[in-house]
Amino acid sequence: MNAGERLQAPLAKLPLWKRGLEADNCANFPVLEEVLLQDGSESDKALSISLQVEICRHLETLQNSFKGRFCSDDLKVETWICNPFLADIDCISDEDLAKDDLIDLRTKEMIRNEFNSMSLEEFWCSLK
Structure with missing residues (x-):
């Protein structure tokens, strides 16, 4: 497996993870999900809106950073x-x-x- 192939999966997963967080689904972030479950009851396990926005913004930044550094044409x-x-x-x-x-x-x-x-x-x- 080459570098380009190794980057394709994370690049494809970042938007999926973002959509999951926006839908209050932290399954792709097991440690975060565990912390949320420890900190409160089942009804309190949702992320605060500000934290959710911040994590989603970070995922977008990661995606843009990867795309900027690793142009698929260069890898081909x-x-x-x-x-x-x-x-x-x-x-x-x-x-x-x-x-x-x-x-x-x-x-x-x-x-x-x-x-x-x-x-x-x-x-x-x-x-x-």
């Missing part, structure tokens, strides 16, 4: 990291120095064999 361009032997080399800018290194890497059969026999993390660490 760097798919060569996941498989340097199958990725479309034309997607990499000619100005990117990594392109030269990638071309060199792709011509070495022994490195390809290592790639096929290791985890992605082990492969890239072995090249260091």
Whole structure:
């Protein structure tokens, strides 16, 4: 699983969590739900409006921050990291120095064999 794939789930969940909080459903925040249950009776377990608004605002900020830092187009361009032997080399800018290194890497059969026999993390660490 690459970085882009790992970011997709949290990005998709943030709006869901926000909608849940707006509907007084804290199921996605078990510690918060536990605190609310400890602090009062069943009828008192709802969040205060101001706290609910603050948490929702924070979730929006997180979502915008993730989107600003990790543009999905940038993540798609760097798919060569996941498989340097199958990725479309034309997607990499000619100005990117990594392109030269990638071309060199792709011509070495022994490195390809290592790639096929290791985890992605082990492969890239072995090249260091």
